[in-house]
């Protein structure tokens with residue numbers, strides 16, 4: 406029957422396949438793979454593209470309409486994850502639900518995160534987000550931008566996940582940075598040959614060209630440390646009754662003592678480390694893109710600050726209560742997520758049954774790559790997509806226009822795999838954007854010849870669309886805020 410269907414319906418269009426290797430050489434190996442995938446759509450005049458390499462079937466979805474049709478509406482068969490040797494096996498992330506197939510463990514781990522971070526409701530985290538963001542305001546003028554942002558993200562996630570205080574969270578930063586680096590690099594399709602030729606995993610570490618095995622071991626050690634240590638500490642605190650409420654502590658307190666406790670702990674542990682793996686570099690990337698966008702678009706910055714000054718009065722910091730009165734700030738948040746999508750190919754899904762879509766045969770086991778970048782650069786949805794223009798999200802009265810698609814509909818992924826941290830991510834991003842703009846003017850750092858330092862351009866292969874490192878100045882906008890932040894520094 407399968408043979409009949411696959412003969413009756415063609416695969417989606419794509420580059421011609423060579424014998425045996427198929428499209429191996431068409432699978433992009435460069436940094437910005439989403440641009441090459443978008444180009445395939447233009448070349449083959451189709452928003453759904455097929456690549457086949459060494460027996461693997463890859464389907465690229467280059468429009469929001471098709472992504473919604475397949476990943477949202479048919480999510481029961483489009484919600485697994487491809488297994489990867491480098492990330493899943495050698496680095497060990499395969500035990501964590503973000504990279505698991507859609508099995509019972511995935512379900513159990515995801516349920517814990519959904520309970521701790523309910524979608525559409527980030528209110529419980531607001532006081533913590535305000536406090537942590539004020540620390541960020543203190544750090545920005547004095548430390549490297551990326552260092553400040555990583556500290557901010559680590560502190561807020563370790564607080565939400567384990568109930569750690571700032572100093573405790575900071576102590577884990579070096580381990581966490583290496584552990585999450587492994588996710589964004591090893592998780593990128595095509596980054597390591599061992600994923601295409603699994604037999605390479607048997608090479609000994611010392612073998613020429615087997616450096617990937619040494620790297621995988623280092624990453625695995627850090628992942629394991631990051632999984633075990635903060636969990637152990639939280640468990641001790643729960644036992645002593647001193648734990649602050651967090652994802653891990655609440656789940657530990659709710660364990661069913663008639664069931665296998667060790668198994669339940671393993672589930673909580675993995676769900677907790679998924680929060681760090683999924684939430685740190687993504688949030689950092691979003692905020693780094695925002696700072697860069699403000700540097701490049703001073704007119705937008707001025708307009709946003711004008712709105713803040715009108716609503717809050719100069720010298721005051723925003724709270725979540727003012728969110729509805731600050732539509733231009735919300736528009737800046739949306740435009741940043743659109744203009745520089747954090748995860749431009751999201752995280753690939755896997756199809757678990759044969760499927761037919763618009764007359765094309767999509768084979769079971771296909772890796773499904775949603776090209777979020779293409780969706781957010783659609784000329785129909787966002788005219789002149791290459792312009793950074795927050796006003797595109799506003800109506801004639803300056804309010805958020807519900808007719809313009811919110812980039813959050815694709816930037817956090819799709820269907821049953823949609824990012825479970827999206828509420829806390831959006832809340833933390835919004836408050837950081839509003840607070841930074843209230844407090845500082847973001848200005849170019851004069852370079853050696855009086856020129857602003859421009860970022861370099863090659864980002865390297867990564868699941869994330871990271872802006873290369875750049876420098877700028879955070880110039881305080883009011884004496885009152887400077888004083889407030891220095892008086893409240895810990």
Ligand code: HEM
Pocket residue numbers: 502503504515518562679680681683684685687688691747748751752753754816817818819820821822823824825826827829830831834
């Ligand atoms: C701007 C910030 C963020 C962006 C852009 C983002 C984006 C994404 C995307 C695109 C996916 C893949 C969805 C799919 O497969 O269709 C994802 C999954 C995930 N995200 Fe986020 N994320 C962000 C922040 C966070 C935060 C703060 C957390 C946790 C606190 C988090 C935890 C996760 C987890 C655990 C998954 C895996 C879900 C699964 O496989 O079932 N993310 N995220």
